[in-house]
Amino acid sequence: MPRENVNDLRAFVAVAKERSFTRAAAGLGLTQSALSHTIRQLEERLGVRLLTRTTRAVAPTEAGQRLLNGVTPHLEAIDAEIEALGMLRDMPAGTVRIVSSEYGISHVLWPKLAPFLKTHSDIKVEITQDNGLNEIVTEGYDAGVRRGEHLAKDMISARIGPDLRYIVVGSPALLDVYPTPSHPRELDQIPCVNFLLQSSGIHFAWQFKEEERELRVRVDGQLAFNNVFDCLKAAEAGFGLSYVPDEIAQKGIASGKLIQVLETFCPTWDGFHLYYPNRRQASPAFQAVLNALRYRG
Numbered sequence: 023m024p025r026e027n028v029n030d031l032r033a034f035v036a037v038a039k040e041r042s043f044t045r046a047a048a049g050l051g052l053t054q055s056a057l058s059h060t061i062r063q064l065e066e067r068l069g070v071r072l073l074t075r076t077t078r079a080v081a082p083t084e085a086g087q088r089l090l091n092g093v094t095p096h097l098e099a100i101d102a103e104i105e106a107l108g109m110l111r112d113m114p115a116g117t118v119r120i121v122s123s124e125y126g127i128s129h130v131l132w133p134k135l136a137p138f139l140k141t142h143s144d145i146k147v148e149i150t151q152d153n154g155l156n157e158i159v160t161e162g163y164d165a166g167v168r169r170g171e172h173l174a175k176d177m178i179s180a181r182i183g184p185d186l187r188y189i190v191v192g193s194p195a196l197l198d199v200y201p202t203p204s205h206p207r208e209l210d211q212i213p214c215v216n217f218l219l220q221s222s223g224i225h226f227a228w229q230f231k232e233e234e235r236e237l238r239v240r241v242d243g244q245l246a247f248n249n250v251f252d253c254l255k256a257a258e259a260g261f262g263l264s265y266v267p268d269e270i271a272q273k274g275i276a277s278g279k280l281i282q283v284l285e286t287f288c289p290t291w292d293g294f295h296l297y298y299p300n301r302r303q304a305s306p307a308f309q310a311v312l313n314a315l316r317y318r319g
Contacts, residue, residue: 043057127167130183
């Protein structure tokens with residue numbers, strides 16, 4: 023059937039259901055005269071009167087009622103299929119590649135992505151664990167995860183986690199042997215477990231604040247890991263002090279396996295952000311992932 027015939031049938035159904043040319047015309051976005059002309063042309067092509075018109079009312083004739091009953095389910099089915107196709111077209115799909123530290127994965131990305139991916143089956147997410155400060159463009163990632171103070175100036179970023187505090191902890195056995203440091207400069211007098219930046223191969227400088235002044239301290243010890251959870255285990259085993267997220271150390275502190283030191287020098291830092299290059303057009307899939315990860319307080 024030609025498209026204009028389908029449109030004429032839609033116009034007829036609108037008038038027959040509304041029992042009014044005025045209301046039907048308003049709903050269809052047509053003038054009353056244009057709608058009346060359409061109905062007359064349809065009746066002429068079919069060779070039968072479809073509507074009875076009076077000064078007060080419009081009602082389907084017997085033939086009109088039969089046509090109304092017959093075509094309405096089909097038109098509704100067409101509308102439903104078109105709407106379904108529109109939803110499919112707008113549904114984000116594709117692969118999003120993210121690089122993050124293991125702590126960022128376990129405590130920020132995964133808790134938000136797990137429920138999101140269950141309702142977005144056409145989106146795939148590839149997450150690479152790397153604790154370095156990665157160059158995401160050259161390494162083929164769509165985005166990376168870093169703390170706010172480590173973001174590159176040429177990147178767009180969105181906050182995805184709350185403020186973050188790193189603390190210094192050690193075992194009671196270690197602190198029985200070595201003096202408890204009262205200032206970050208005294209860390210050179212006690213073994214420490216280093217955190218290794220994977221991409222660069224260098225040890226991360228521990229960050230502190232004294233009043234408003236930031237301090238960065240290089241430490242030394244027998245062990246280095248590129249995983250904060252291993253750093254924590256090494257501290258519990260007495261191999262040295264470790265600099266780890268407060269959240270993962272609390273269980274050990276509560277149980278007595280760990281003691282926190284230098285507490286007044288350990289401030290709260292800007293939390294994790296998702297960063298990505300501003301020259302790359304964000305895909306619908308990436309935008310959906312970003313919206314799911316955004317920190318909303």
